Amino acid sequence: MMARGAATILLVLISTAVYADITPSRQRELVHLVQHNCGSCHGLTLQGGLGPPLTPTALVKKSPATLRTVILDGLLGTPMPPWRPFLSETEATWLVDMLKQGKFDAN
Amino acid sequence: MLTKYYFQNFRWRLVLGFVATLIVSSCVTPRGTGDLGIVVERAAGRIVVVETTGRTPVARIAGIGDLSHASVVYSRDQRYAYVFGRDGGLSKIDLLKKRLVKRLVQAGNSIGGAISQDGRLVAVSNYKPGGVRIFDAHSLELVADIPANYGTNGQQSKVVGLVDAPNQRFVFALYDANEIWVADMSEPRRPAIRKFKNTGKQPYDALITPDGRYYIAGLFGEDGLALVDLWNLDAGVKRILDGYGRGQRKLPVYKMPHLEGWAAADDLLFIPAVGQHQVLVIDKHDWNEFARIPVHGQPVFVMARPDGRQVWVNFAYPRNDTVQVIDVATREIIKTLTPGKAVLHMEFTPRGEQVWISARDSDRVNVYDTNTFAMLSSLPADKPSGIFFSARAHKIGL
Numbered sequence: 001m002m003a004r005g006a007a008t009i010l011l012v013l014i015s016t017a018v019y020a021d022i023t024p025s026r027q028r029e030l031v032h033l034v035q036h037n038c039g040s041c042h043g044l045t046l047q048g049g050l051g052p053p054l055t056p057t058a059l060v061k062k063s064p065a066t067l068r069t070v071i072l073d074g075l076l077g078t079p080m081p082p083w084r085p086f087l088s089e090t091e092a093t094w095l096v097d098m099l100k101q102g103k104f105d106a107n
Numbered sequence: 108m109l110t111k112y113y114f115q116n117f118r119w120r121l122v123l124g125f126v127a128t129l130i131v132s133s134c135v136t137p138r139g140t141g142d143l144g145i146v147v148e149r150a151a152g153r154i155v156v157v158e159t160t161g162r163t164p165v166a167r168i169a170g171i172g173d174l175s176h177a178s179v180v181y182s183r184d185q186r187y188a189y190v191f192g193r194d195g196g197l198s199k200i201d202l203l204k205k206r207l208v209k210r211l212v213q214a215g216n217s218i219g220g221a222i223s224q225d226g227r228l229v230a231v232s233n234y235k236p237g238g239v240r241i242f243d244a245h246s247l248e249l250v251a252d253i254p255a256n257y258g259t260n261g262q263q264s265k266v267v268g269l270v271d272a273p274n275q276r277f278v279f280a281l282y283d284a285n286e287i288w289v290a291d292m293s294e295p296r297r298p299a300i301r302k303f304k305n306t307g308k309q310p311y312d313a314l315i316t317p318d319g320r321y322y323i324a325g326l327f328g329e330d331g332l333a334l335v336d337l338w339n340l341d342a343g344v345k346r347i348l349d350g351y352g353r354g355q356r357k358l359p360v361y362k363m364p365h366l367e368g369w370a371a372a373d374d375l376l377f378i379p380a381v382g383q384h385q386v387l388v389i390d391k392h393d394w395n396e397f398a399r400i401p402v403h404g405q406p407v408f409v410m411a412r413p414d415g416r417q418v419w420v421n422f423a424y425p426r427n428d429t430v431q432v433i434d435v436a437t438r439e440i441i442k443t444l445t446p447g448k449a450v451l452h453m454e455f456t457p458r459g460e461q462v463w464i465s466a467r468d469s470d471r472v473n474v475y476d477t478n479t480f481a482m483l484s485s486l487p488a489d490k491p492s493g494i495f496f497s498a499r500a501h502k503i504g505l
Contacts, residue, residue, distance in 0.1 A: 035150070036449070036467065036490075037424050040362055043193055044149065044175035048216055049234060050265065050282065050311070050363065074359060079311075079327055081359030086425070 019094050030091060034104045041079065046104060051080065056102040067096045140185040140202045144454065144496035146465065146472055147190075148489040149174045154190060155488055156202055159456045159463070159496065162474050162484040166205035172196035172212070178219045178493055181500035182244060183226035188495070189244070191220040197231055199247060202497065209247050213240050221271040224503075228292055230269060230277045237263035239279055241292065250295045257284035268313025268324055268366070270504040272337055280310035280324045280333075287313075287324060287335055287344060306333040306344045314366040315504035316376075316391075323347075325366050327381060334394060347394040348387060357382030358405065362423035365408050367505075375435065377418045379406035386420060388438060398438050403429050408452065411435070412477055413459035421450045421464075430464060432480070442480050446473045451491070457498035465491035 022030070035044060041051035052058060059067065071092045074082035083092070098104055143165065146155040153169040171177075173194035180189050187208070190198040195214035200207055216235035222228070228250060230241045238254040255264040264281035272278050277290045287306045291299040308328025315322050315337075322335040330352040334345045364379035374391040380399070386409055390397040404426030411418050418433040427449050432442040447466025454463045461483065464473050472491050474484040499505040 032468075037361065039175055043216070044173055045194075047173075047194070049176065049193065049218070050267075077328075079309075079360060079363060081361055 019090065021090060022094055030095065031104065034095065054099050056100055059100055064093070064096045064100065067099070068092045071095060138203070140497050141457070143202050144494065145179050145188055145190070146488055146491050147174050147177045147493040149177065149492040150490040153489070154200065156205055157486070159461060162486070164486060168200060168205065168207055170207065171198050171210065174492070176218060179495035180220060180222040180229070180505070181497050182222070183500055185497040185500045189220060189222065189229050191217055191231055193217060195233065197229070197242065197247060211247055213242070218267060219269060221269050221277055223271055223277070223292060224273060224275050228295060232266040232269035232279060234265040237265050237283070239266055239269060239277065239290070241295070251298050253290060253298055253300065255281050255284065257281060257286065267311060270313065270315040270322065272315060272322065273319040273503065278315065278322045278335070278337070280313050282309055282311065285310065287322070287333060289337070289340065301340060303335065303344045307331060307346065311363050312366045317503060319503040323366065325364065325378065325381065332378070345394070348389060348396055351380065351387060351396060352383065355383065360405060360423065361425070362407055364406060367408060367410055373435065377409045377411065377433070379409050386418070386433065400433060400438055400440070402440065403431055403443065410453055413455055413457065417477060419453050419462060421453060444475070444480065447471050452493045454494035454496055456496065463494045465494055467491060
């Protein structure tokens with residue numbers, strides 16, 4: 001329900017051409033991935049857990065390029081795994097964009 | 108005519124309902140709580156109280172906050188459940204009255220808790236601020252605060268693997284500081300803490316053996332585990348299974364394993380290998396590797412049935428639709444089940460004839476007969492995660 005709600009909001013906001021290949025159903029999958037799989041370390045509401053918080057405030061000083069690399073290739077010496085097997089580069093860019101805007105807030 | 112009939116019928120039902128209410132309220136059948144439990148609905152911030160005799164939901168209690176990674180311990184009378192939420196929430200639930208008794212947000216970010224041997228203290232393991240806070244089990248008043256300080260700049264470590272231990276102690280590991288602490292709570296307001304340093308990089312979780320003697324922390328940053336013999340603290344921390352990966356390339360870990368398994372049969376300990384599709388088997392006599400069992404994916408929970416004859420294993424994303432059963436006697440996989448999408452947790456009934464399995468993305472909790480592997484029930488639940496039965500009240504470390 002919540003995922004669907006969030007996805008609907010996203011659809012309205014992100015219909016720009018840049019992310020045109022990310023279909024609405026794929027966007028829903030990605031929202032689910034963030035909430036539940038990223039959420040197992042970063043918290044369902046992304047306030048942090050074993051991993052750091054992923055709220056817009058927490059990410060404000062991180063460049064989108066760095067964040068995208070961390071998502072795709074993981075972070076050595078930490079439990080952050082590479083998500084490249086499950087995400088395209090465009091999708092990772094979209095995720096960073098969404099995170100920075102706080103669009104994944106489950107509430 | 109028809110309207111009149113309906114009206115009378117409605118009145119009649121009202122009278123019946125009133126009489127029934129009178130009867131029920133004047134002589135409520137007393138019931139025990141030994142067959143009750145809790146299923147966490149993580150995204151909804153709600154718990155389901157369930158009973159395992161008829162395998163039905165009894166009540167749903169909402170308003171418990173962010174329940175991602177929530178866990179539960181029980182009072183010694185098995186009436187109250189303490190729910191530890193990710194958002195630092197500590198909630199006390201009355202299983203008989205089916206209501207939230209008290210809830211407080213005691214920290215910014217938490218990972219679980221424990222109840223003391225005498226049942227009077229509830230301890231919570233916190234990430235933010237890093238440390239352990241200890242509360243009166245009855246009133247939830249703060250009794251002691253143990254910040255997990257380390258280093259020279261006042262850093263506080265995230266705390267993991269918090270368990271209760273005999274002689275009124277709590278034991279826990281410091282993820283950022285690579286330490287294990289043993290807190291003696293004999294004087295609740297003045298915890299006596301013994302610290303072990305350099306116990307291994309990034310302890311991610313820990314277990315205590317059911318006899319309450321050995322505390323074992325799994326390490327994320329190294330191939331191996333850290334062992335503390337609580338009968339002999341002076342012996343310090345012993346490294347076991349050092350280099351179990353033997354230089355094999357670790358696979359990326361998409362979900363941290365949990366340590367909660369112990370098979371008593373043959374004194375074997377079954378634990379998940381980090382970053383490998385393997386379950387490790389340790390011989391308790393010498394703490395050496397006894398065997399390793401190839402499994403379907405990276406294990407998350409490796410849990411022994413209460414009689415120790417079987418070990419059930421679930422797996423990390425993306426291979427998380429499967430559960431495998433290991434026969435302890437032969438160390439062979441005797442069954443592979445696919446209970447649903449995103450299997451998160453498993454819980455056995457007190458004597459192990461049933462296992463309840465949560466499949467988050469299928470929104471189901473499935474109940475299996477552990478002898479025949481037949482599915483006995485399938486209960487709808489909203490994104491179910493942890494399942495905790497009240498029998499945990501009488502088990503050390505749970």
